[in-house]
Amino acid sequence: MPTQTTGRTLLSLVLGLLFASMAAMGSCPGDFHVLLGQLQKQAHAMQDPSSLLDPYMRIQGLDFPQLREHCTERPGTFPSEGALRGLGRRSFLRTLDATLGLVLRRLAAVQQQLPEAGRLGRPPAARLRAQDLEMLKMARLNIHGLRNNIFCMSRLLGSSWDAAEPTQAAPGTSPPPTPDPGAFQRKLEGCRFLRGYHRVLSSAGQVFGKWGKSPSQGHRHRPPRALPEDASRARPSRRGRRLVPRGQLPR
């Protein structure tokens, strides 16, 4: 009797997971090129600093030409375009997803420190700041959307992917550059981080563009399976480690 119960439980669990997986794929585009086009357009739209960096700088009071000059990407924070190009498709998707997860966490931390839109002071400045906050919020939603499409593409390519746990990066694992930076340094570091974010999205757009030109390996919707190509790539090799954003545990 206990054996029967365990069997039923396992069966229901498997079926549940199966149906959950099918349901999760429900809103994904089934066509590779459609999905790739969406990814390209998303990357193109999100690489624009006006979508995130600019409002961030305005909110943080960094919107000055001199500071803009100092707001450059810190090397090594994000994988370079060359490194991204060298990745297999699934590894690339996984890396990009991890990068976006990291950005989301940083944005969440930033937003926590910001006042609510309703308490922003006098009307003209308050309205502008409210717009920036709204843009920040929208940027987060867009990043979620991009991760959603990355998930869909990953599924389309036949990679197993746990949507509920898209990244393994621990929150706030991106180590600050200095042990005890001041508030200003933290803002500047956030600026540099976001500069890198826009750059990496630009690079991702380039990589997706290459996907469209090269013969696709994922034109058809294949059932999820372990792929030797990525199995080897997914191994925690030195190269793989380097490509993963800082604080990201290689999967």
Place this chain on the structure above:
Amino acid sequence: MSVLQTWLVQALFIFLITGSIGVLLDPCGRINPESPVVQLGSNFTAVCVLKERCMDYFHVNANFIVWKMGHFTIPKEQYTIINRTAASVTLTDVTSLNIQLTCNILTFGQIEQNVYGITLISGLPPEKPKNLNCIVNEGKKMMCYWDPGRETYLETNFTLKSEWATEKFADCKTKRDTPTSCTVDYSPVYFVNMEVWVEAANALGKVTSDHINFDPVDKVKPNTPRNLSVSNSEELSSILKLTWINSNIKNVIRLKYDIQYRTKGASTWSQIPPEDTASTRSSFTVQDLKPFTEYVFRIRCMKEDGKGFWSDWSEEASGITYEDRPSNTPSFWYKIDPSHSHGHRSVQLMWKTLPPFEANGKILGYEVTLTRWKSRLQNYTVNDTKLTVNLTNDRYIVTLTARNAVGRSDASVLTIPACDFQGYLAESKCYLITVTPVYADGPGSPVSIKAYLKQAPPSKGPTVRTKKVGKNEAVLEWDQLPVDVQNGFIRNYTIFYRTNIGNETAVNVDSSHTEYTLSSLTSDTLYMVRMAAYTDEGGKDGPEFTFTTPKFAQGEIEAIVVPVCLAFLLTTLLGVLFCFNKRDLIKKHIWPNVPDPSKSHIAQWSPHTPPRHNFNPKDQMYSDGNFTDVSVVEIEANDKKSFPEDLKSLELFKKEKVSTEGHSSGIGGSSCMSSSRPSISSSDENESAQNTSSTVQYSTVVHSGYRHQVPSVQVFSRSESTQPLLDSEERPEDLQLVDNVDGGDGILPRQQYFKQNCSQQETSPDISHFERSNQVSSVNEEDFVRLKQQISGIPQSCGSGQMKMFQEVSAADAFGPDTEGQGERFKTAGMEAVLDEGMPKSYLPQTVRQGGYMPQ
């Protein structure tokens, strides 16, 4: 103390009151269910359960229950007494939306008292929402709307649900006043597919719409293009340039536009072709507009691929096209003042202003020019629409042009006749009379007509000619008469035609025609034809024209000659083919083989004729008595490598001798190189004997190629001559060889011949025996043994030298694998030479053996 007593009394009173109210409010029974919702059209059953207390108090039971709907008592037939305390009622086909159902009892048998009441609500379950769609107004949140289906009469909640593959969004619940749409509280994320559906629920059920899956960017309704402005171009009066500012959505999607325009005051809009505005832009030049005309424009946009929604129309904007020169001339006329003085007259010129669509701008003035016959010009610039001038009695030509900022119109020309003009109309002249009506607002359309004062017969007749002449018909054509010679309206034509001896025939033809076909003509006949044109006053003949009809129609000769030629060619071809196929038969009958008795000799048949070897089906084909008609030489190379050696030996041979072509036998002719089909002459022994009785066959060997060409293989051919050949005639070179080499018996050349053909499997009949020996045929070797036996005892001394020669040649021949066999063959050849010594040298009669001929 008194206060305490008062308080206690009050408390007791309140307790008693409360208790009595509780008793009074406690119902005597209940109805189940208490809050029913039923579907319209269905049945409903309610049960009333009485309490024992009331039953005792009022002395009633379930039989005393009376059901009422509102004020109407439900018939007893619908009741069911369940037990002493409970009774039910069943309502069939509930159609009322709201029913007050009460359970009553007849207390003391006649007083109706209410026990309990419920409100029965009826309605319908929700239908599946249909036509779910969403719209994303740019910059706003997404709103979805749907068709909720039929009225349910119940409170129905609609919930819009949406999700990504990885996220589930909060439900969107409709408001009471907008149950068919819901606006989500999150901003749409473009380029991410989402799934949306609607759930409708009420007390009778819950139903879900079909799920729709879309990218929100495909549901966008862009903001209206703003700041639409219109500007004209001085260079082109037919264009207007529109400019506008696109909404920010252009950074995300590509747009297409819908531009409409109309002239100011018009009600209908014209549309710019959609293909011209199918991509993102911020300006557009509208062409083909009228000059100096005010146009009103409006614009809207949507996603380039047509997915989504059109934006609202923009604010209208207007603009005026630039001026162009007047496109028409002003209507122009004159009026002559009748009270003119001597020699002069006052003429008033007047014209109408051009309508705007012809003026193409603001008319700045008019220019009038007066020209008298061969005189100077008089120019006037006028702002008004009339001009009065004093003119002489001469004839004048007046021109008028209108001028605007861009240019002037074409000139309108008017002739003012001379004052003493009197009409003179000639007879027989065609006049074109034109009448132009003059209305208050200008001249109308002129109407013209041709007229004659008096008609006359044409002064010249039409000239007829042939267009095409056939065997039995001719097509005639002619030109219309010039108007100067018509002298009236041509009413009809008459064609006269005749032969030399026949009567004249006349045919009438309508005047509108310029062509006529004469039919039923006689072939190869001379015809004379003429034509007359007639007016109302008479006719006039034209010149006569002659033509001859051909004897044959076009293509007739070809139709006869071509089949005849083809038939002839076919017959010839068939004849040639027949002759080719039956050439042997023909030869036999036409050129039979006639033996020459003077050259005959007695053939000696070998008693040792071996059975035929190497017999093949081909041989059987010639097994009849007509074998003499067939000469077959079969040459087969044993070893191709040996050819060069053969050629060497041949070359050696050729150096001393001329081509054997010239030595072929006279009558039958040597078939030197004539046969392209080498084969072995084969026949049965009997046949050979039989053939020998009538014909003797010969063969010769061709050592050289055709016309000094070196043959690739040695060729043995066999004479089909019936004449016995002289040996010297056949092979004069052999004789020479005999003289030169050995001076012996003359056999050597033949042996040489054999030798050189040792690579051939089989050759001409007189060497067939030896040639067989040359091959790897053991059977042939037996023949040699027999020969040896036949010639045993003959001295071989003379053959030794020849033997040597054979060996030399044999050394050059590299084809024979069996050198011993060759040696034996050489020996045999030498023996044959000895054998032939006793034979006449002039010719070599042979008899046919199996597969060849044996020298006798």
